[in-house]
Amino acid sequence: MAGIELRALHKRFGTTDVVRGIDLTVPSGAFLTLLGPSGCGKSTLLRMLAGLEAPSAGQILFDGSVVNDIPPGRRDIAMVFQSYALYPHMTVAQNIAYPLRKRGVPRGERDAAVARAAEVLQLTALLDRRPRELSGGQQQRVALGRALVREPRIFLLDEPLSNLDATLRSHMRRELVALHRRIGRTMVYVTHDQLEAMTMSTHVAVIDGGRLQQFGTPAEVYRRPANRMVASFIGTPGMAFADGMVATGRLLLAGRPLALIGAPDGPVTVGIRAEDVEIADTGVAACVTDMEAVGHETLLTLSGEFGTVTARAPADCRLAPGATVHWQVRPAQLHLFNPETGDRRNAALSPITSSNETTAP
Amino acid sequence: MRPALHHLGDRSLGPLLIAPVVLVLGTVIAYPLFAAIALSAFAVDTPTLRSRFVGLGNYAELLGADGRFWPALGVTLVWTAATLALQIVIGVAMALLLNRDLWLRSLARSLVLFPYFVSTVVAVLVWRWLFNDMFGLANQLLMKIGVIAAPLDWLGTMPSALLSVIVVGAWKFFPFVVIAVLARLQTIPESLYDAARLDGAGAWSRFRDVTLPQIGEVLGIVVLLRAIWDFKEFDLVYLLTGGGPVDATRTLPLIVYQEAFGLNRMGMAAAYAVAMMITMLGFFLLYRLAVRGRT
Amino acid sequence: MSPRLARTGWSLLAWSLILLVAGPLLWMVATSLKSEDEVFSLEPTLLPVEPTLEHYAVLLTETAFPAYFANSVVIATATTTVVVVLAVLGAFSLARFRYRGREAIASAVLLCYMLPSVVLIIPLYLLMVRLGLANTIASLVIAYTSFALPYALWLLRTFMAAVPVEIEQAALIDGASRMGAFFDVLLPQVLPGIISTALFTFILAWNEFLFALVLVNADDVRPLTTGVMTMLVSGFNIEWSLLMAASVMMSVPLIIILAFLQGHLVRGFGAGAVKG
Missing domain, CATH: 3.40.50.300 (P-loop containing nucleotide triphosphate hydrolases)
Incomplete structure (x- = not known):
């Protein structure tokens, strides 16, 4: 040994x-x-x-x-x-x-x-x-x-x-x-x-x-x-990435706030794993552009103004390509990276609780 | 031996293993090669080995009006081109034939190789017996069927002497082409022919569009190798005609031998040898240019 | 046309051509078995009417043929041994080691393979005379190495390059030395290549004529090629049946090789001549 x-x-x-x-x-x-x-x-x-x-x-x-x-x-x-x-x-x-x-x-x-x-x-x-x-x-x-x-x-x-x-x-x-x-x-x-x-x-x-x-x-x-x-x-399907922005304590994707963040202002890359994406009644609106049935589950490709993410759905999912859905992700599960170096950035993320900002997933 | 070698890293073991080869090739090839070039600048008398520096004098003489370089080069080129063409045509045809499903195919393939592997001495003896003026099979058969009226002195007159040398050369060396081409033919996937058949290709266009491109590369190498070997062939021509009648079949390698050991002019022989080598190099470069130009 | 008929047609064509190609050699055998009267007949028969082995008997008892044969065996065997040992080690070096000058050596070897013998023959002759080796078996073994070694190296290098290097590396990890891995693992893998190389070298040496003509001028060291030619020119009238018997005897090793080891020969061809 x-x-x-x-x-x-x-x-x-x-x-x-x-x-x-x-x-x-x-x-x-x-x-x-x-x-x-x-x-x-x-x-x-x-x-x-x-x-x-x-x-x-x-x-x-x-x-x-x-x-x-x-x-x-x-x-x-x-x-x-x-x-x-x-x-x-x-x-x-x-x-x-x-x-x-x-x-x-x-x-x-x-x-x-x-x-x-x-x-x-x-x-x-x-x-x-x-x-x-x-x-x-x-x-x-x-x-x-x-x-x-x-x-x-x-x-x-x-x-x-x-x-x-x-x-x-x-x-x-x-x-x-x-x-x-x-x-x-x-x-x-x-x-x-x-x-x-x-x-x-x-x-x-x-x-x-x-x-x-x-x-x-x-x-x-x-x-x-x-x-x-x-x-x-690492991870299948692969992590989805989107260009985000930190402004006055908020993490913005496509100009819309996603979470509260304890980080200085500036651009940031946001990574989202498929298993963290939840299909919900409210949240980010996106269009189902592709569906891949892999047996025990179905992988959905969702495209919207936040870019493209992958989500996992049950095998008996009734959606069809072209359908519009909403998805959410818990802020703590987001991954942040420096857009220039690609290095991980650690920052405290928490949901936006204020009731008038309804777009927060 | 093993423990000793174990301590030597790759760095010294590799060169150590090739060293004997370099030493031997240095002695039997590199040294003679340079010695030949040096020797070509001297006039040397073979029996006494007495020598005198003549500079480029030997070259001036052999390329000049009384020199035999140009006529011999002509004979060499005729011999090489003609025998090579025959070897390729017969060789490719035979390879195509032997690639088919035949009776006793492997025996057939063995028998075809015989001329190539048999000693040139044996080949020449057999052909000289066939070409014998009185009792040779060639004359007897041709007289019987009435092609010739009187026995022909095959190896003693022109143009039959040159023709005989070319034919015997083709007979002796075509199996090389057969083996090389046959090996390549066997690797052509049957599916290529099936695809061509589906596309409506007949036998000829299958050969032209499938077989020929596939064996093209091999043929290129075979032509190059055989051209070099035929150009420098000594045994077959020397044993068959000795260069005669007079100088009618005296190729460059025969001139080198004759100058050195017949006319006892070693320096001149070396000059002929070097001139011949430079000519081969020239043709080789031309070939490379032609091949590169095409692709 | 039915496939069966086609096969018959092609077979007949192929076999008539093969007989034409082999014809001179068959005629050689037939002549060697004919009596003198039959040989010098104006109405030749294809097969000997009364086959006789008298020429073989004369050849083996009354001429220098057995001595020439023995010389050829010694020369070809010695050349093969020297060339195979040198080439196996050299090819291992060229195929498996990285060092400065390796590619230069490999190209030089290929160039050597193309070099005309007549260029080398004069300096080699002078060298042998100076070393006192003229008219010795050693001089021929040395000279034959000059054309057999480059080919053997090239051939064996191709064979060794085809063996995956991982199995030697596995042996290194399993505790073998570099040479140990070579002997334990690589050598058994290239054995067919070594046999091919040995056969080629043997045949080249057995058939060589020019060097023997120049370097050896004494009956006790003369090999078959020049020896048999001496028999041709020394006789008052040419005894063709005797010469044909000598030709047959001289070809016996080749017949054996072609009959039993043809596969090795053809493989050597493919590896060295065509891929090279």
């Missing part, structure tokens, strides 16, 4: 900076997800943790000691690749045994360990097969087995579920969480799928443009996104 610490980590390929100074400390036993859009530098970060890429600047520490110059094989880590990277000419048993063989573990012990790992992952019947004779899910389990067998201090997983179909993916998600709980090792998991990040991790690091955008628990990242990028990347 090991905690991980990154200090001003930097990686440059030729003239492009892929990772631009990341500082991060993760406690031992954490399930850390590196989350971000493709090309954000998260895989490069993982490969630096593995020792497959050397940092251009900065330090990587495992349990307080710098590992920059330690080759991958001596970092006591295991990695599951997106492509699984199974050795095609070896059987499942040989694949799983390989890390032990390289460490000079005697044959008897090796066989026992392979048998144990195979048992855990339900691979016992497949031990004599070769990778190409296995299904995607089975290959995935072999890759996990190869990582598990050595009981390393850190597990690195590079989008391991991206090649599986939807059912298998959600099954494996639960398996991985259970596995993490059982062995309690530090895991670093790279994905662009925010659902995986939300459901599996104890810690999420949102990365974009080679920089750490936010680091925290899934709940923190969801509830208090540090900036517009994090806010828009």
